[in-house]
Amino acid sequence: MTNAIFTGLMLGGMYALIAMGLTLQYGVARIMNLSYGEFLVAAAFASYWLFTGWALNPLLGLALVIPAGFGVSLLLYRVLLTPLVRRARTRGALEVDSILATFGMMFIVQGIMLSMFGGAYFSYSFLAIPVSLFGEILALNRLIAFGLAVAVGLALYLALTRTRLGTSIRAVAVDPMAAQLVAIDVVRTSAFAFALGGALVAAAGVLISMFLTFSASSGVIFTMKALIVVVMGGVGNLLGCLVAGLALGLSESLVATFVDPGLTLAVNFALFLGVLLVKPAGLFGRAQR
Amino acid sequence: MLEVANIGVTYGQHHALTDASLSVGRGEIVVILGANGAGKTSLLKAIAGIVACLPGKRVTLSGRDIAGLPAHEIVEAGLALVPEGRGIFADLTVAENLLLGANPKRARDGEAARRERVLSLFPRLGERLGQTVRTMSGGEQQMVAIGRALMSNPDVLLLDEPSLGLSPLLVRELFASLRKVRESGVGLLLVEQNARESLAIADRGYLIENGKITGSGTGTELMSNDAVQRAYLGGIVASAL
Amino acid sequence: MGSSVTRFAAGLLAVTGAALFAADGPALAQSSVKIGYAISRTGPNAGGAAVTTLPNYEMWVKEVNAAGGLKLGDKRVPIEVVQYDDRSSAEEAARSLERLITQDKVDFILPPWGTGLNLAVGPILNKAGYPHLASTAVTDRAPELAKRWPNSFWLLGTSAGAANTLVDLLVKLRGEGKIGDTVAMVSVADGFGIDLSGAARPALAKANFKLAYDKTYPVGTQDLSPIVNEVKALNPDVFIAFSYPPDTLGITEQARIASFNPKIFYTGVGTAFPLFKQKFGANAQGVMGIGGWSGDSAPIKDYLARHKASAANGAEPDRWASAVTYASLQMLQQAIERVGKIDREAVIKDLQTGTFDTIIGKVKFENNLPTKYWWVGQWQDGEFYGVAPAANEGARTPVIPKPAWKAP
Numbered sequence: 038m039t040n041a042i043f044t045g046l047m048l049g050g051m052y053a054l055i056a057m058g059l060t061l062q063y064g065v066a067r068i069m070n071l072s073y074g075e076f077l078v079a080a081a082f083a084s085y086w087l088f089t090g091w092a093l094n095p096l097l098g099l100a101l102v103i104p105a106g107f108g109v110s111l112l113l114y115r116v117l118l119t120p121l122v123r124r125a126r127t128r129g130a131l132e133v134d135s136i137l138a139t140f141g142m143m144f145i146v147q148g149i150m151l152s153m154f155g156g157a158y159f160s161y162s163f164l165a166i167p168v169s170l171f172g173e174i175l176a177l178n179r180l181i182a183f184g185l186a187v188a189v190g191l192a193l194y195l196a197l198t199r200t201r202l203g204t205s206i207r208a209v210a211v212d213p214m215a216a217q218l219v220a221i222d223v224v225r226t227s228a229f230a231f232a233l234g235g236a237l238v239a240a241a242g243v244l245i246s247m248f249l250t251f252s253a254s255s256g257v258i259f260t261m262k263a264l265i266v267v268v269m270g271g272v273g274n275l276l277g278c279l280v281a282g283l284a285l286g287l288s289e290s291l292v293a294t295f296v297d298p299g300l301t302l303a304v305n306f307a308l309f310l311g312v313l314l315v316k317p318a319g320l321f322g323r324a325q326r
Numbered sequence: 327m328l329e330v331a332n333i334g335v336t337y338g339q340h341h342a343l344t345d346a347s348l349s350v351g352r353g354e355i356v357v358i359l360g361a362n363g364a365g366k367t368s369l370l371k372a373i374a375g376i377v378a379c380l381p382g383k384r385v386t387l388s389g390r391d392i393a394g395l396p397a398h399e400i401v402e403a404g405l406a407l408v409p410e411g412r413g414i415f416a417d418l419t420v421a422e423n424l425l426l427g428a429n430p431k432r433a434r435d436g437e438a439a440r441r442e443r444v445l446s447l448f449p450r451l452g453e454r455l456g457q458t459v460r461t462m463s464g465g466e467q468q469m470v471a472i473g474r475a476l477m478s479n480p481d482v483l484l485l486d487e488p489s490l491g492l493s494p495l496l497v498r499e500l501f502a503s504l505r506k507v508r509e510s511g512v513g514l515l516l517v518e519q520n521a522r523e524s525l526a527i528a529d530r531g532y533l534i535e536n537g538k539i540t541g542s543g544t545g546t547e548l549m550s551n552d553a554v555q556r557a558y559l560g561g562i563v564a565s566a567l
Numbered sequence: 568m569g570s571s572v573t574r575f576a577a578g579l580l581a582v583t584g585a586a587l588f589a590a591d592g593p594a595l596a597q598s599s600v601k602i603g604y605a606i607s608r609t610g611p612n613a614g615g616a617a618v619t620t621l622p623n624y625e626m627w628v629k630e631v632n633a634a635g636g637l638k639l640g641d642k643r644v645p646i647e648v649v650q651y652d653d654r655s656s657a658e659e660a661a662r663s664l665e666r667l668i669t670q671d672k673v674d675f676i677l678p679p680w681g682t683g684l685n686l687a688v689g690p691i692l693n694k695a696g697y698p699h700l701a702s703t704a705v706t707d708r709a710p711e712l713a714k715r716w717p718n719s720f721w722l723l724g725t726s727a728g729a730a731n732t733l734v735d736l737l738v739k740l741r742g743e744g745k746i747g748d749t750v751a752m753v754s755v756a757d758g759f760g761i762d763l764s765g766a767a768r769p770a771l772a773k774a775n776f777k778l779a780y781d782k783t784y785p786v787g788t789q790d791l792s793p794i795v796n797e798v799k800a801l802n803p804d805v806f807i808a809f810s811y812p813p814d815t816l817g818i819t820e821q822a823r824i825a826s827f828n829p830k831i832f833y834t835g836v837g838t839a840f841p842l843f844k845q846k847f848g849a850n851a852q853g854v855m856g857i858g859g860w861s862g863d864s865a866p867i868k869d870y871l872a873r874h875k876a877s878a879a880n881g882a883e884p885d886r887w888a889s890a891v892t893y894a895s896l897q898m899l900q901q902a903i904e905r906v907g908k909i910d911r912e913a914v915i916k917d918l919q920t921g922t923f924d925t926i927i928g929k930v931k932f933e934n935n936l937p938t939k940y941w942w943v944g945q946w947q948d949g950e951f952y953g954v955a956p957a958a959n960e961g962a963r964t965p966v967i968p969k970p971a972w973k974a975p
């Protein structure tokens with residue numbers, strides 16, 4: 038039982054970690070980033086390359102990959118997405134435009150990864166050592182990823198709720214029209230939020246590469262998972278991400294242990310649909326105007 | 327303080343506002359009266375930089391040219407708008423709305439003192455700092471909207487029909503607060519359909535019809551103006567308030 | 568606004584350009600043999616295609632052209648390649664093949680990667696009369712399909728073959744007293760796992776093995792530790808996972824972390840991948856899996872060296888379908904050269920009846936199926952040797968029990 042719970046928590050932490058960047062990009066910047074998973078895999082490749090080519094510990098690699106994720110996302114927003122933002126008359130129109138643009142982006146990023154690394158599966162071993170926690174044996178790399186996911190999630194939550202910059206990011210999320218009335222540069226703040234999401238997805242990619250097998254084509258799996266967590270938790274809500282991620286992870290692990298591993302996907306979707314039936318805007322979401 | 331000349335707004339082919347000019351002085355309350363669809367909201371939005379205007383306009387604030395600046399920089403220059411429908415962050419708390427109000431750099435110095443002043447102007451907000459704005463009454467939401475705008479340390483405050491949807495008692499309270507705001511030196515440009523109450527506190531006013539400014543005068547002049555009488559005051563000379 | 572649209576369009580163009588690896592140069596009639604294929608460059612199949620199929624297609628073309636080309640009669644004709652990305656989708660694979668046949672008018676077609684896509688393109692190749700050497704498809708329908716589509720050859724055999732050979736090996740090892748009779752089995756809830764576990768279940772029951780655990784998990788499951796932990800608690804002698812590559816690596820990793828070390832530890836697709844050895848190093852020792860090859864044979868060693876020299880980043884082949892794929896290309900080449908001209912019907916006939924010299928030994932089809940397969944392999948000292956069927960030439964004796972996991 039404890040083992041199932043631990044495993045579920047760690048899996049859930051990973052889901053939350055995957056989704057946090059998307060909730061910022063979608064919730065604040067209103068960019069439905071279909072190339073999100075590709076960026077995650079790109080960060081995983083970067084980590085793989087640093088680890089196998091330069092013997093750089095992935096945890097130290099974070100110090101390089103996270104700023105790179107921030108920078109690349111900022112550039113992407115400035116070059117590709119800002120024209121769409123300026124053109125869009127409504128947020129709905131921006132969502133549609135951004136879906137089209139990032140759909141193209143998805144193939145470009147995938148193409149770059151394919152040409153650099155080929156289509157094969159990649160995996161490496163880092164901190165794949167057992168640690169004993171309350172008498173249960175867990176993999177250290179997963180444990181570290183979980184710890185960092187929770188730490189990053191809480192730090193970000195505090196930053197968003199307790200600081201002026203964080204509050205202004207949330208202001209853009211809830212009402213970009215009103216945000217300009219309090220001297221918020223909405224486009225700049227959106228760019229910042231998008232880039233912050235890029236930094237988060239880069240962190241997720243690095244951490245996940247320590248224990249998951251990936252290939253240039255595996256991005257879409259992560260985009261889907263992130264989308265489910267984001268929608269279930271409430272778009273733009275970090276706590277929602279954390280809670281939804283943990284709920285999915287726990288249910289998956291408990292069902293796999295006590296019922297049947299074959300039902301995990303079904304239970305995940307049942308949970309997802311159940312939440313949306315009761316709260317269409319997600320666990321922590323507020324009704325859309 | 328605020329000088330606006332030859333401002334015009336079109337939506338596609340439709341001219342919503344043509345060649346409007348007006349001014350608001352320091353500590354002055356200026357009212358704009360006009361029927362629905364006359365172009366009042368368009369005028370305020372154009373001044374605040376939220377809708378694009380036709381070329382040729384001039385907007386200066388304390389002598390500084392602010393025409394064509396993006397909306398967030400106009401707030402930074404000292405002009406705050408309380409829009410139609412209030413434009414507050416309904417999903418955030420009162421405290422967060424006030425914090426965001428003080429977001430412009432010009433508002434950082436003396437933020438705490440200004441907050442004190444806002445809370446003494448609207449004591450009810452002080453009791454409900456942690457409440458989500460969405461769950462508050464219309465009058466309270468209007469207080470949040472005005473309080474948030476005041477937090478930006480504006481030189482001129484633009485208000486678009488603040489009395490809409492409020493009970494007569496609340497309207498009176500609201501206008502009393504506005505008078506206090508003016509005492510601190512802030513210029514007020516007030517769009518209203520409630521002519522009686524607004525003219526009573528106004529120093530001056532403008533009439534706007536079909537996108538054009540058709541008349542102006544002091545509050546008392548307008549109150550006795552025939553056209554105003556007919557259109558807004560039901561033909562009865564307002565008794566002195 | 569205009570600029571964003573053009574940028575977007577430019578992006579899309581770059582994408583389609585990248586997705587379409589069409590060979591360059593106009594076709595010069597009679598001076599080249601046009602060979603076409605649609606392969607999964609992107610999508611879920613890309614991982615398998617990139618390891619098993621593409622490097623072999625590329626290496627074979629390179630080698631044939633380096634020798635002057637295919638020998639047609641008394642002259643050598645170089646190969647010209649036309650290829651597309653099937654994006655791991657059956658519809659796209661079908662569309663690409665139609666295009667290869669009707670528009671590009673290629674002389675021969677090499678098959679896509681994987682069971683699903685080979686089944687999907689089977690009817691098209693059959694109708695158009697192209698030989699179909701399916702070297703990466705495991706399906707119980709192989710004998711039936713070979714009969715229905717006489718142009719098709721199913722080189723990897725049937726899931727029943729795989730499962731029965733594994734169970735036969737278990738029976739033998741139990742007879743020798745090397746293992747007991749508790750078996751735990753997990754399988755991925757998808758084609759491969761369903762077929763293999765479906766065949767293994769009755770075979771294990773018939774052989775009186777005790778199936779202590781028998782569960783499936785969905786494709787793409789990201790944490791398999793609940794399964795491994797539960798199986799460990801049951802302490803079986805034999806652990807069988809009919810898994811896909813990411814799960815194969817995940818299960819093995821988790822077993823190592825949980826110190827779950829049964830006497831036989833068998834995993835599915837991906838065990839034979841070079842990545843497995845690269846990731847687990849000395850810990851691969853004793854792990855069994857589907858596939859295997861005659862790692863000691865000279866042609867295989869030579870093939871391994873050539874593959875490393877030819878593939879990008881010095882990649883090694885997998886130790887199962889890679890060699891079979893390359894062998895299928897040798898067969899196609901020998902059949903074409905024996906016929907001496909582009910006559911697909913004659914080439915199919917030659918494939919049905921001829922004997923071929925390949926890196927996996929002499930191959931002669933019976934009813935369009937090979938007579939020998941490697942079904943069980945085991946990592947021994949850094950090589951994944953075939954251990955069953957034991958009658959195969961070059962079969963190694965399995966190391967039982969599997970040695971304990973080492974700290975990495």
Ligand SMILES: Nc1ncnc2c1ncn2[C@@H]1O[C@H](COP(=O)(O)OP(=O)(O)O)[C@@H](O)[C@H]1O
Pocket residue numbers: 337340341342360361362363364365366367368369
């Ligand atoms: N976004 C818009 N698009 C098109 N027409 C508009 C828009 N906003 C306002 N209008 C039109 O412009 C005119 C002036 O509107 P407005 O400034 O809102 O008037 P008021 O605030 O005095 O009621 C009206 O005829 C209105 O229908």
Ligand SMILES: [Mg+2]
Pocket residue numbers: 366367368410
């Ligand atoms: Mg209006």
